[in-house]
Amino acid sequence: xxxxxxxxxxxxxxxxxxxxxxxxxxxxxxxxxxxxxxxxxxxxxxxxxxxxxxxxxxxxxxxxxxxxxxxxxxxxxxxxxxxxxxxxxxxxxxxxxxxxxxxxxxxxxxxxxxxxxxxxxxxxxxxxxxxxxxxxxxxxxxxxxxxxxxxxxxxxxxxxxxxxxxxxxxxxxxxxxxxxxxxxxxxxxxxxxxxxxxxxxxxxxxxxxxxxxxxxxxxxxxxxxxxxxxxxxxxxxxxxxxxxxxxxxxxxxxxxxxxxxxxxxxxxxxxxxxxxxxxxxxxxxxxxxxxxxxxxxxxxxxxxxxxxxxxxxxxxxxxxxxxxxxxxxxxxxxxxxxxxxxxxxxxxxxxxxxx
Numbered sequence: 001x002x003x004x005x006x007x008x009x010x011x012x013x014x015x016x017x018x019x020x021x022x023x024x025x026x027x028x029x030x031x032x033x034x035x036x037x038x039x040x041x042x043x044x045x046x047x048x049x050x051x052x053x054x055x056x057x058x059x060x061x062x063x064x065x066x067x068x069x070x071x072x073x074x075x076x077x078x079x080x081x082x083x084x085x086x087x088x089x090x091x092x093x094x095x096x097x098x099x100x101x102x103x104x105x106x107x108x109x110x111x112x113x114x115x116x117x118x119x120x121x122x123x124x125x126x127x128x129x130x131x132x133x134x135x136x137x138x139x140x141x142x143x144x145x146x147x148x149x150x151x152x153x154x155x156x157x158x159x160x161x162x163x164x165x166x167x168x169x170x171x172x173x174x175x176x177x178x179x180x181x182x183x184x185x186x187x188x189x190x191x192x193x194x195x196x197x198x199x200x201x202x203x204x205x206x207x208x209x210x211x212x213x214x215x216x217x218x219x220x221x222x223x224x225x226x227x228x229x230x231x232x233x234x235x236x237x238x239x240x241x242x243x244x245x246x247x248x249x250x251x252x253x254x255x256x257x258x259x260x261x262x263x264x265x266x267x268x269x270x271x272x273x274x275x276x277x278x279x280x281x282x283x284x285x286x287x288x289x290x291x292x293x294x295x296x297x298x299x300x301x302x303x304x305x306x307x308x309x310x311x312x313x314x315x316x317x318x319x320x321x322x323x324x325x326x327x328x329x330x331x332x333x334x335x336x337x338x339x340x341x342x343x344x345x346x347x348x349x350x351x352x353x354x355x
Contacts, residue, residue, distance in 0.1 A: 084105055112136065265325055
């Protein structure tokens with residue numbers, strides 16, 4: 001829906017609130033040594049998954065004595081063309097897949113990645129520091145566990161806690177607003193997921209998105225279907241396909257995504273998981289699998305790209321290898337992908353340097 005005109009002179013505060021508590025919020029404005037109070041309204045996001053605490057937008061009307069200025073002029077130029085928001089990183093040790101994912105994202109045209117980090121291994125931190133120094137990565141400390149009992153799961157019945165999955169939803173909303181006027185496009189997905197185009201010449205997202213804008217409109221929330229590549233199956237490719245050499249990675253901690261090229265089949269009548277790419281200036285609140293409040297939302301899931309969700313446990317019970325579908329799309333990137341991964345692993349000390 002369109003953004004209400006009355007909201008143009010309000011300040012939005014993204015907050016975590018106890019949903020059962022009835023609270024009157026007030027905002028304190030200070031300008032030119034003067035202080036004024038404003039009564040605010042809290043809008044609790046509908047996606048809280050039954051946990052006691054939920055994400056809320058606290059809207060603070062700017063007192064009428066102040067001049068209301070639209071701070072952001074319309075622009076088609078941004079510091080970043082394509083940003084990916086990753087949440088949340090906790091107890092993370094998967095060095096190889098982290099490097100593989102970040103190198104793949106760059107091949108896809110991503111030039112900024114934002115990670116909300118709770119904790120990780122020293123080896124992982126070495127990788128995060130490397131990409132931060134290169135200018136690709138911004139790491140946001142995400143320590144909600146200091147204040148709330150966060151759950152490791154998406155439902156209270158699966159894991160106790162006061163807040164859903166280490167505070168994933170407030171992290172995604174923070175990233176949306178943090179990069180609203182810094183990035184032309186923003187994708188919201190996990191570190192073990194990649195959104196791969198299906199029919200673009202060079203298989204890069206920055207070529208796909210202008211085509212989608214031309215066909216569907218520029219202010220849409222583009223949804224792409226998840227495909228799961230289970231961790232417990234490591235099958236050779238068909239005889240017509242040859243895997244590139246990967247022996248150098250055997251002593252690097254973490255999972256190798258090129259060892260998992262078989263995915264589960266999709267049951268379209270029950271499957272609903274997807275991830276999104278958006279124009280962040282057209283979205284006002286978001287959740288794990290879509291936009292909660294946006295100018296225009298697409299109800300259909302596009303097949304122009306697919307989400308590759310790597311190395312997770314099977315989502316289908318009693319899954320057997322004969323039910324899996326080979327998808328070697330990743331191999332089309334391998335000529336650039338493997339040397340790039342090896343370069344990073346050498347420069348960070350996980351592989352010996354070549355002379």
